[in-house]
Amino acid sequence: MSEALGTVGQLWRYPASSLAGERLEAVSVGPATVDGDRLFGLVDASDGEIARPDRDPKWHKVPLIRARLTEDRRLEVAVPGGAWLPAPDPQSDAAVSAFLGFETSIRPYSRENAAGYKGPLTVERYARTPIHLLTTASLARLKALHPEGTPDPRRFRPNIVVDMEPVEGSFPETEWIGRKLAVGDLLLTIAEPCRRCGFTIIAQDGFDNDPGILRNLVRHNAHNLGVYCTVDRPARVEIGAPMRFV
Known part of the structure; x- marks a missing residue:
């Protein structure tokens, strides 16, 4: 070896x-x-545009938002200074939107990624x-x-x-x-x-x-x-x- x-x-x-x-x-x-990697995307709720911090300054604060999976594979997010909140969820969407200054939404790429979620999906921006x-x-x-x-x-x-x-x-x-x-x-x-x-x-x-x-x-x-x-x-x-x- x-x-x-x-x-x-x-x-x-x-x-x-x-x-x-x-x-x-x-x-x-x-x-x-990696198991649990890149299951969700953040989108502009007005048009469904997925976050692109590399290209658009309106998304530059997104990497300051923390994300984690619980032991039962549910997503939680936290804005700076804020508590962990379940996502996708109206409360976490509201917190992220307030932090970024425009209306946003966290959405799964597949319904398999979010048990019980009935809302819209988003599409991965790259393979x-x-x-x-x-x-x-x-x-x-x-x-x-x-x-x-x-x-x-x-x-x-x-x-x-x-x-x-x-x-x-x-x-x-x-x-x-x-x-x-x-x-x-x-x-x-x-x-x-x-x-x-x-x-x-x-x-x-x-x-x-x-x-x-x-x-x-x-x-x-x-x-x-x-x-x-x-x-x-x-x-x-x-x-x-x-x-x-x-």
């Missing part, structure tokens, strides 16, 4: 697209993606992504290029963050396309680099708006940071699991 490249330091899922993610101690990865993996080595490379910036993993919305020693002058996982990885019992194929968008520059809790984040990725890594992986063998992954080449 090959030597470990690093160990899992963070695990994330994003129950509602564009809202803040949920940091977990373990995740279950199915044949396509469901596979597993998004990011190494701290790449974050360290970005920090070296942009010392005044904060390359917090939350800017990039990974599922798996692997703690790994920096590789001088390199965003290492971007160079691994086509290789296979074992992350604990999970087996992955690295399919493609993750091309970054304007979401990466938006302020979140703990860091400010920063165009230099994306500017340096465009200049030094062809817009990319992290990789998308397809699942060869589903498994449960926990913090501390080793990552190796297969």
